[in-house]
Ligand SMILES: Nc1ncnc2c1ncn2[C@@H]1O[C@H](COP(=O)(O)OP(=O)(O)OP(=O)(O)O)[C@@H](O)[C@H]1O
């Protein structure tokens with residue numbers, strides 16, 4: 001392995017709820033996410049995919065066990081450390097979460113704002129470039145309401161990538177798209193990721209997208225049951 005893993009999870013348990021309602025969602029997760037690769041998480045509804053993704057993405061606090069993210073231990077980390085870690089990440093969600101009153105360019109600009117004043121000085125060329133790479137050069141000033149589902153999701157991908165994150169987390173990013181648009185969006189995301197050395201961790205049920213994965217990790221009732229490398 002040329003680069004160290006982007007993420008190393010060890011003995012990770014997670015619970016939701018309090019008292020009587022307390023319920024364990026993750027059980028002793030051990031996994032490594034290889035740098036620069038597309039790793040896909042699969043499993044039945046309620047198996048713990050989103051819980052694991054949000055823990056790795058610093059969107060939830062580690063309760064028990066360890067997550068090393070880009071060389072930083074997340075267990076017991078203070079808020080400042082988590083905020084700094086999140087700046088190195090990009091997120092794409094099922095609902096694209098675009099601001100309806102902002103143009104494609106302005107939505108992508110929001111993805112740069114978290115990176116502070118430095119990158120914001122050149123936000124226009126940066127946003128134009130990433131939108132162009134995603135085939136939206138003719139839609140820069142469109143509001144989301146005037147874009148198709150696939151185009152909106154490509155704006156969301158542009159927003160996640162514009163700050164050049166080291167790791168991108170995507171939770172069923174294509175669930176709202178038809179098969180062709182979904183494959184198209186993830187193919188573009190994978191290609192841009194490969195060019196930039198970005199690590200991508202994605203939850204999906206789509207068989208076509210599983211075919212694009214470098215590695216598939218299967219979760220069943222909060223436990224990893226299969227995390228083999230794909231052959232070839
Ligand atoms: N905020 C929460 N409060 C209480 N329980 C939760 C919460 N979030 C998730 N859970 C529980 O944790 C378990 C795992 O949920 P999670 O959302 O990680 O599943 P998932 O694999 O992402 O499912 P899906 O494919 O439906 O998105 C489920 O039993 C769920 O009910």
Ligand SMILES: [Mg+2]
Pocket residue numbers: 049050051171
């Ligand atoms: Mg989920």
